[in-house]
Amino acid sequence: MIKAVIFDLGAVLIDWKPEYLYQKIYPDESEMREFLRSICTSEWNEEQDAGRSLKEGTDLLLARYPEKKTAIRAFYDRWEEMLGGPIPGTVKILEELKASGKFRLYALTNWSAETFPVAERTYDFLGWFDGIVVSGVEKMRKPAPEFYRLLLDRFSLEAGDVLFIDDNARNTHAAEQLGIRSIHFTDARLLRSELEEMKIL
Structure with a gap:
């Protein structure tokens, strides 16, 4: 019972979908999908869900992909825009x-x-x-x-x-x-x- x-x-x-935010940043859908597939991935986000700080997670990607700084920072700076x-x-x-x-x-x-x-x-x-x-x-x-x-x-x-x-x-x-x-x-x-x-x- x-x-x-x-x-x-x-x-x-x-x-909740990251795409709601990233379609504003990447008007080209294939470019948006590639960013979320290879940089701000679901696996990376799950580490923050498991207790890693947002700063630590963000800094990790910034060190690897400095050329994507604006898009990486947007994940948590503009997180509310992912809420549908x-x-x-x-x-x-x-x-x-x-x-x-x-x-x-x-x-x-x-x-x-x-x-x-x-x-x-x-x-x-x-x-x-x-x-x-x-x-x-x-x-x-x-x-x-x-x-x-x-x-x-x-x-x-x-x-x-x-x-x-x-x-x-x-x-x-x-x-x-x-x-x-x-x-x-x-x-x-x-x-x-x-x-x-x-x-x-």
């Missing part, structure tokens, strides 16, 4: 779960400790959660098993009693290895259908 629902945030409840807003259908699901009072609600997110306060100020629905565990604060991130266990232990949850929702199959697979039932999120309509089938909505 599901007693708690754990949400990922980015690309599930919050639309809430994902309405999923936020509505969260709202309905909160209103039902049947489940405890948590978030487990890979997010820099330095940028997460911006999201908290921007999105009121983050206040609906009973607890949020942020990778940059804890200095560990999904899909590390200890990150999931940290949330379970902190909020006195059993793996078999929770449902985890994440847009990254790597992360849902890791959760399932720990006995956590998971949904690989692709869009809000399908999520609603799956939750209705599970009698959660």
Whole structure:
């Protein structure tokens, strides 16, 4: 029996894409894609999500690619421009779960400790959660098993009693290895259908 629902945030409840910013910097799409593929990569960003400071991460790239200084600095100087807003259908699901009072609600997110306060100020629905565990604060991130266990232990949850929702199959697979039932999120309509089938909505 599901007693708690754990949400990922980015690309599930919050639309965050570096492309929103970098299409302004690189009008040529192929040039933008190459920059994000080879310089400000998702792997590089994940190190900040795991606790490395924004300054250290930025300085590392500046030393390697000084000719890209403006574009590299923009990643965090203009980070808010990567926010596309809430994902309405999923936020509505969260709202309905909160209103039902049947489940405890948590978030487990890979997010820099330095940028997460911006999201908290921007999105009121983050206040609906009973607890949020942020990778940059804890200095560990999904899909590390200890990150999931940290949330379970902190909020006195059993793996078999929770449902985890994440847009990254790597992360849902890791959760399932720990006995956590998971949904690989692709869009809000399908999520609603799956939750209705599970009698959660």
